[in-house]
Amino acid sequence: MEKRRVVITGLGAITPLGLNAADSWAAAKAGKCGIDTITLYDHSAQKVHLAAEAHGFAPEDFMEKKEARKMDRFTQFALAAANEAVANSGLDIASEDAGRCGVLVSSGIGGLGTLEREIAKGAEKGYDRISPFYIPMSITNLAAGHIAIRHGLKGMCSCVVAACAGGSNAVGDAFRHIRDGYAEVMLCGGAEAAITPSGIGGFTSMHALTTCDEPTRASIPFDQERSGFVMGEGAAILILEELEHAQKRGARIIAEVVGYGTTCDAYHITAPTPDGSGAASCMAQALEDAGVAPEAVGYINAHGTSTPLNDSGETAAIKTAFGSHACRLLVSSTKSMTGHLLGASGAVEAMFTALALRDSFAPPTIHYQIPDPFCDLDIVPNEGRSAALNYAMSNSLGFGGHNVSLLFKRWED
Known part of the structure; x- marks a missing residue:
C-alpha cells in the first residue's frame, strides 16, 4: 500500500527568542541570544544564575485569566502555541471530522512549578488544603488535553514522555498516525516550564547545567570550553496534515515530513x-x-x-x-x-x-x-x-x- 504524504501547514511557538513562531525564527536567523539572568524566582542561593526564559509572556495575552489560573505555565505555553498554529494554518476545525483530528504534545517534566508550590503549601497547612487543581495542573498530559478541549479535537490525544527527545517523538508519531491512515490532521509538539528552584537545582546536582554566569559563554555547543547546558522554557506546536487534505482546502504548505x-x-x-x-x-x-x-x-x-x-x-x-x-x-x-x-x-x-x-x-x-x-x-x-x-x-x-x-x-x- 502506498504511504500517504504528510505536510506541515501551521506553526505556533512561545520561545526564549519570541512569543510567536515568526519572531522566534527571525531571531534565530539573526543569531540572537535568549539567555540571561533568571528573573522567575530568587536564585541567589543556587549555583546556576542563567536560563533562557520566555521573556514577556503573560498568559492573559493569550487566554482568559480565569482559564489561565487553572493551568501550569507549561500548559499555558502549549495552548498559546496551539492557538497560533491553528490560526496560522487557516484550518476551520469546526468543518473538519473531529474524530480524524488529534493531538500529540510532549512534556518532559510537566507542571513542576505547580508541584513545588502546592507541596510547600501542603507541608505548611496540611495536604488536604492544597488546590483542587493540583493534579490536573501538574500532570504532563494536560497540555494535550487542554488543546483538544479548546479546539474540539476528538481523535487520538496523547502525551509522549521521553525526556529531551519527547517533542520530536510527538512530531514523528503524529507523522506516522497520519501516514498510516488514522487521521487527516494532528497538532503535535512539546511544552516545558522547568525554570524553577528544584528544576534548576536537580539538573545542577547531576552536573548537567553550566554554572557559567556569562550569557555569551554559557550555552556553547561544540566549543571546546562547553561545560553543560542552559535551561530554557516554552513550546512549539506544528500542524501536520495529509497532503491531499491540505491541498483540497488550499493550505499554505511549509515543508513535508518524510x-x-x-x-x-x-x-x-x-x-x-x-x-x-x-x-x-x-x-x-x-x-x-x-x-x-x-x-x-x-x-x-x-x-x-x-x-x-x-x-x-x-x-x-x-x-x-x-x-x-x-x-x-x-x-x-x-x-x-x-x-x-x-x-x-x-x-x-x-x-x-x-x-x-x-x-x-x-x-x-x-x-x-x-x-x-x-x-x-x-x-x-x-x-x-x-x-x-x-x-x-x-x-x-x-x-x-x-x-x-x-x-x-x-x-x-
Whole structure:
C-alpha cells in the first residue's frame, strides 16, 4: 500500500527568542541570544544564575485569566502555541471530522512549578488544603488535553514522555498516525516550564547545567570550553496534515515530513554511548524510512546541548550515519540561542528545521570561539548561512538513551 504524504501547514511557538513562531525564527536567523539572568524566582542561593526564559509572556495575552489560573505555565505555553498554529494554518476545525483530528504534545517534566508550590503549601497547612487543581495542573498530559478541549479535537490525544527527545517523538508519531491512515490532521509538539528552584537545582546536582554566569559563554555547543547546558522554557506546536487534505482546502504548505527514526542506546540513564552508535542508527533509520540517500541532506539541526559528552558523541554519530558526506553537511545547534527546552526542544527545533528549508537558510551556532577536534563538523559558527537545501534533519537525544531523528523535505508547488 502506498504511504500517504504528510505536510506541515501551521506553526505556533512561545520561545526564549519570541512569543510567536515568526519572531522566534527571525531571531534565530539573526543569531540572537535568549539567555540571561533568571528573573522567575530568587536564585541567589543556587549555583546556576542563567536560563533562557520566555521573556514577556503573560498568559492573559493569550487566554482568559480565569482559564489561565487553572493551568501550569507549561500548559499555558502549549495552548498559546496551539492557538497560533491553528490560526496560522487557516484550518476551520469546526468543518473538519473531529474524530480524524488529534493531538500529540510532549512534556518532559510537566507542571513542576505547580508541584513545588502546592507541596510547600501542603507541608505548611496540611495536604488536604492544597488546590483542587493540583493534579490536573501538574500532570504532563494536560497540555494535550487542554488543546483538544479548546479546539474540539476528538481523535487520538496523547502525551509522549521521553525526556529531551519527547517533542520530536510527538512530531514523528503524529507523522506516522497520519501516514498510516488514522487521521487527516494532528497538532503535535512539546511544552516545558522547568525554570524553577528544584528544576534548576536537580539538573545542577547531576552536573548537567553550566554554572557559567556569562550569557555569551554559557550555552556553547561544540566549543571546546562547553561545560553543560542552559535551561530554557516554552513550546512549539506544528500542524501536520495529509497532503491531499491540505491541498483540497488550499493550505499554505511549509515543508513535508518524510522520515522518522527512533532508537534507544540501552546504555545509561543519562549518558549517551560515547561512539554515538545509537544516534547513528536512528539517523540511518530516518533516511531509510524516507528512501533518501545521505548525500541528499544539506542541513542538520543538531541536539547540540553544550555538554561535553553529547556534542562529541553526536558528532561521531553524524560521521557514522553520513560517512564522507558529513564534512559537507551544515550542522548547527539552535540551543546556543534558546537554551535546552527539554521536552519542548525537539518541537522548537523541528519548527526551525522546516523553516530552514522554506527559507533556504541554516541558522547559526552562536558564541563559538574555540574549536574542539572531536566536534569537527561545519557547525555554521556565529552567523547563519544561505544554502540550497532540499532535505534537512532534526536530532533529539534524551536521558534514558532515547534517540529521535526527523527528516523534512523542502516544499515546492
